[in-house]
Amino acid sequence: MMILKKSAVAILLFCSVSAYAQNDKQIIVQTRHVSLVLTIGKSGRVYQSYFGKRLLNTADYAQLNSTKHEAYITGGMEDQFEPAIKVTHADGNPSLELKYINTISSHSGDDATETVINLKDPKYPVEVALHYQAFDKEDVIKAWTEIKHDEKTPLLLTNYASAMLHFDAKKYWLTHYHGDWAWEMKMQEDELTTGNKIIDSKLGTRADMYEAPLFMLALNKQADETNGEVVAGSLAWTGNFQFQFEMDEHNSLRVISGINPVASEYHLDAGKTFTTPAFIFTYSNQGKGQASRNLHKWAREYGITDGTKPRMTLLNNWENTGFKFDENELVALFDDATKLGVDLFLLDDGWFANKYPRDNDKAGLGDWEENKAKLPHKVEYLVKQAETKGIKFGIWLEPEMVNPKSELYEKHPDWILKLPNRDENYQRNQLVLDLTNPKVQDYVYSIVDNMMTNNPGIAYIKWDCNRTMSNTYSPYLKDKQSQVYVDYTLGLYHVLDKVRAKYPHLLMMLCSGGGGRTEYGALKYFTEFWPSDNTDPLERVFIQWGYSNFFPSITISAHVTQWSKTASIKYRTDVAMMGRLGYDINVKKMSDAEVQFSKQAIKNYNRLNNVIWYGDLYRLISPYDEDRAVLMYVNDTKSKAVLFNYFLNVRYKAQFNTVKLQGLDPQKNYKVEETNMMDGIKSNFNDSGKVYSGDYLMTVGLNLSAGKILPQTSNVIEITQQ
């Protein structure tokens, strides 16, 4: 956030009144199709008067002046439901009242407008600024809050939401996404009832594993992909989050999104500003599909690193070799990578540590020098060899963690999060470093920086984080232990800021024992994420479907592996092709036919990746509704589309209807051609090569289920304007 000098404030205040305020009582935050209207009441408090479809006539906004719902409700005053903010002042007074001071608006680029509503307590020197950054074309709003004060002793913050939204609908349907390791993003939709429904996590180093910091809320009636009013929300925070959906006796719903207040009391020093993470949300009155497309567009433009730039296909060695390899074996794998035709080789876990070699997950984490037995000529040699063979090289790091069996643990016991007077508590035999400590932040940064300085040819980093926090205590924070969760995440962001400042375009995969860190707080620094360690294509259809609600395909790493013992190489590949395609497979064990198919598939992917990465996603048939999943990507000009059809474990004599396509131009003619076909695998699509109008394809549809359907079969269909 830019700090504004007084003179600049005056100019912007003027701008804001002329451009954004309908009158001196109203503040309008709006995008192309969505508006959020706030009203300054007689009391000086600010109310949310409207949130939904943008009105056609600006004059109509004057009617929206309800003061039923205070926009950012404070704790300790007259409201008896959950507050957005709750503080205790230096004198012990546990209340806050917020009254309007002014609104400041500014533009960043053509697309984004930031509105800052400054509020202040009339009796205590506490100020709160509500920030709303509205992205016009994407219909996305990013909301966050800044809190500061000038009291004599630190202000105690117990609740400090990023945003609060109010709804007055007849009914509310909440979809949330839950799961576990290797079982991520299970979608569940329920009608909300009176009371408070909380979706949250308390895992410390990551936001999700059991619950993801993502939701869709349908208003009035259940929404589907093309119909209904939907709000899709996501908290950009790599740590404990909480969404509260509290429905009162009048059927009003308040949605409070932010850092989880549980065990997170924050002591804010005078003169310092506490900035909450951003709550990123969109509204659609055309169902969930449009909400997803809004978020995808926003993410590519603003939410992730280089979202409009290409990614690389790769061969990873984790599922193939595990920890067992040496440099000669790796160089031989480079040949497999070139044989397939991928862009990059990714060396996974197991390449480092000498006193306690990293030969399994019990030792070595923290000691980031090359293992002399496995890599006598260091990473440098591998980078060179890769270069000679015409591919790029990438490497796995898990910089935030330490095994007790490591030199790092021996040298710096005070750099580790662990409770005094208690046994150490391990997950995967490891502990978490204390990233609240600036010295540890420097050390973690140096792991990446040394690697890149010594090996500037490295083109890709997989950044892992394989445990959550438990039995947590920070030796650095001393008597401020309730800040450990928040300060850890801020420490991580500090490190990532430095990494990105020096290596702005390095491809980086965000991984956390599978999909533990799939949220926009961390993704801002990364180019893609690892959705799940589960790479069984059948499971991946569901997992990737879940993520596709919030994340564009360019961010979703999807590898062809040997996890499934039943799926054909074609099915595994077709499923991985809906994301950022990669391989983690023993190429030597593949048959000639499988290698030939894969080589061609990578060529096909390279031909189609523009549409898959940057196109608009239309989810046509959900695997939650039928024994198949069908989705398609359409490019900007609607001249090219790619459709993926995945049959699940269909039953004997299963029958399916034709599939109506979406997103095409009804006036254009399109040729539909099946690609990625494999000898010996029968297709259930008989119409390859035919030409149809967009109107026909969207009104009548395609028959993707001709003849007898076998379980776990699939089609990739290229749709090209004629």
Ligand code: GLA
């Ligand atoms: C985690 C990741 C895997 C792999 C291993 C290595 O489990 O999710 O992809 O990198 O760590 O130990």
